[in-house]
Amino acid sequence: MIDLNTADILETIHMIDEEHLDIRTITMGISLLDCADSDIDRACERIYEKIVRKAEHLVKTGEDIEREYGIPIINKRISVTPIAMLLAASGGDPVKYAKALERAAKEVGANYLGGYSALVQKGFAAGDEALIRSIPEALTVTDHVCSSVNIGSTKAGINMDAVALMGQIIRECAEKTADRECVAASKLVVFCNAVEDNPFMAGAFHGAGEADCVINVGVSGPGVVRTALAKMPDANITDIAKAVKRTAFKITRVGQLVATEASRRLDVPFGIVDLSLAPTPAVGDSVAHVLEEMGLEQCGAAGTTACLALLNDAVKKGGVMASSHVGGLSGAFIPVSEDAGMIDAAKSGCLTIEKLEAMTAVCSVGLDMIAVPGDTPADVLSGIIADEAAIGMVNSKTTAVRIIPAIGKQPGEELEYGGLFGSAPIMPVNTASPAKFIARGGRIPAPLQSLKN
Amino acid sequence: MRAVITVVGKDTVGIFAKVSTFCAERNVNILGVSQTILEDMFCMMMQVSMDDCDIPFGEFADAIKSYGLENDLVIHAMHEDIFNSMHRI
Numbered sequence: 435m436i437d438l439n440t441a442d443i444l445e446t447i448h449m450i451d452e453e454h455l456d457i458r459t460i461t462m463g464i465s466l467l468d469c470a471d472s473d474i475d476r477a478c479e480r481i482y483e484k485i486v487r488k489a490e491h492l493v494k495t496g497e498d499i500e501r502e503y504g505i506p507i508i509n510k511r512i513s514v515t516p517i518a519m520l521l522a523a524s525g526g527d528p529v530k531y532a533k534a535l536e537r538a539a540k541e542v543g544a545n546y547l548g549g550y551s552a553l554v555q556k557g558f559a560a561g562d563e564a565l566i567r568s569i570p571e572a573l574t575v576t577d578h579v580c581s582s583v584n585i586g587s588t589k590a591g592i593n594m595d596a597v598a599l600m601g602q603i604i605r606e607c608a609e610k611t612a613d614r615e616c617v618a619a620s621k622l623v624v625f626c627n628a629v630e631d632n633p634f635m636a637g638a639f640h641g642a643g644e645a646d647c648v649i650n651v652g653v654s655g656p657g658v659v660r661t662a663l664a665k666m667p668d669a670n671i672t673d674i675a676k677a678v679k680r681t682a683f684k685i686t687r688v689g690q691l692v693a694t695e696a697s698r699r700l701d702v703p704f705g706i707v708d709l710s711l712a713p714t715p716a717v718g719d720s721v722a723h724v725l726e727e728m729g730l731e732q733c734g735a736a737g738t739t740a741c742l743a744l745l746n747d748a749v750k751k752g753g754v755m756a757s758s759h760v761g762g763l764s765g766a767f768i769p770v771s772e773d774a775g776m777i778d779a780a781k782s783g784c785l786t787i788e789k790l791e792a793m794t795a796v797c798s799v800g801l802d803m804i805a806v807p808g809d810t811p812a813d814v815l816s817g818i819i820a821d822e823a824a825i826g827m828v829n830s831k832t833t834a835v836r837i838i839p840a841i842g843k844q845p846g847e848e849l850e851y852g853g854l855f856g857s858a859p860i861m862p863v864n865t866a867s868p869a870k871f872i873a874r875g876g877r878i879p880a881p882l883q884s885l886k887n
Numbered sequence: 888m889r890a891v892i893t894v895v896g897k898d899t900v901g902i903f904a905k906v907s908t909f910c911a912e913r914n915v916n917i918l919g920v921s922q923t924i925l926e927d928m929f930c931m932m933m934q935v936s937m938d939d940c941d942i943p944f945g946e947f948a949d950a951i952k953s954y955g956l957e958n959d960l961v962i963h964a965m966h967e968d969i970f971n972s973m974h975r976i
Contacts, residue, residue, distance in 0.1 A: 438967070440921055440932055442974040443891055447963055501945035504965035684973045691972040755976075 461633035514549035521561035548638030601816030626826035648705035682752030708762030709753030715856030722775025734785030765798025
């Protein structure tokens with residue numbers, strides 16, 4: 435060959451063909467601030483028109499890049515300005531916005547559209563509470579729209595009124611779609627320290643500090659990391675960390691290439707690459723299996739948090755040099771229903787919600803795609819949200835809760851989504867009541883950022 | 888633009904001829920070739936120029952892949968940049 439190494443070429447092809455290396459998403463972030471109007475119908479029309487205009491070629495461009503570079507690009511998505519900001523100007527029925535977003539997503543062929551969101555970490559502004567209360571209806575009447583609510587941050591503390599409300603909203607989402615595997619709850623994320631440039635669903639939105647339109651890319655590749663580790667069964671942990679870094683670098687370079695190319699072809703600025711190990715339910719594409727490859731009998735065993743901390747840190751160290759702009763959530767994801775190894779571990783009882791909570795202290799992002807018994811009370815859901823937000827707030831990191839009360843189901847059963855969402859075994863929950871704590875309302879003050887012990 | 892074509896399959900007479908003819912018929916210029924036999928498996932990498940190709944690269948990649956399947960070969964045609972970016976700093 436003239437200037438390429440045969441082994442390198444075969445390695446790349448093997449990663450794609452055998453180890454599930456893919457670009458998880460190209461997400462176009464679109465600001466809708468210039469669509470705000472005091473008339474909600476006019477605002478909806480403007481939103482539709484702008485999204486369709488900006489994202490007209492998004493799907494086609496993604497498909498072209500996929501064919502030419504030979505790398506699968508699984509999703510083409512859109513994130514928009516939190517809709518609560520537009521609702522503040524227009525008032526009216528927020529679900530009209532959800533329908534306009536759905537129409538636009540369908541028109542351009544996007545897989546998901548995120549941004550039916552409100553940021554209420556310090557309190558509710560005009561539009562925020564109305565939007566939050568409309569989430570169950572909005573996610574029931576749409577298929578592509580995703581919603582998120584930021585209820586806390588390291589700088590603002592935790593809005594406990596919002597925490598209490600979100601427990602109820604999650605239950606309502608599940609109840610309204612009980613005949614469809616409670617799917618509405620799977621499209622809703624509750625955040626602490628939400629990021630403004632996240633390309634991943636369901637938590638993507640286009641922050642107010644972002645440019646008018648940007649391209650963000652999220653990569654994947656747990657299968658590639660696992661294969662790299664499988665080749666070194668007797669290596670010590672220093673070498674394991676090195677191997678993860680080296681692999682993450684290669685994965686991220688592909689993300690950077692696709693992001694740059696999509697940005698050039700669409701004539702939209704490149705935003706960030708999200709350095710993520712995002713699993714899929716396919717065998718061989720599991721973060722849990724990476725942890726098990728490090729030497730755990732099963733994910734959830736003692737040592738799991740330490741293995742995940744190593745993995746998460748090494749992914750960032752390897753990835754950060756491979757991209758000119760890193761952002762989003764960046765880290766290993768542990769969505770239970772979307773990860774074959776996590777599903778097995780949850781079914782066997784080795785992986786519990788409490789262990790997952792500990793794991794979220796060291797990884798991106800939080801309690802993700804977890805199904806709990808259908809009779810779990812709203813205040814217990816709020817308690818789980820508060821715990822998870824506290825971990826994020828104190829550790830200055832993003833944490834999130836995407837939890838699904840499986841209406842009418844108990845541990846031992848499961849929710850079956852198919853596709854990327856996989857299947858969620860119902861996990862038992864500690865139902866001792868936090869009702870009084872949740873009902874108090876108010877705010878948890880922002881934590882001290884010194885005296886760190 | 889440059890692309891890399893990889894061909895893997897059981898070694899038989901004429902694989903190189905078939906693939907290079909396929910390229911020539913579409914005006915794809917071969918710049919470099921590396922080929923080896925690994926345990927009865929024919930394994931070839933070609934670096935090609937797509938500048939004068941008669942059809943868009945995406946179409947060419949799909950066509951050569953199908954051509955490979957018809958001939959019991961696994962053929963990939965991919966933009967060279969994916970290898971450059973993954974393995975070069």
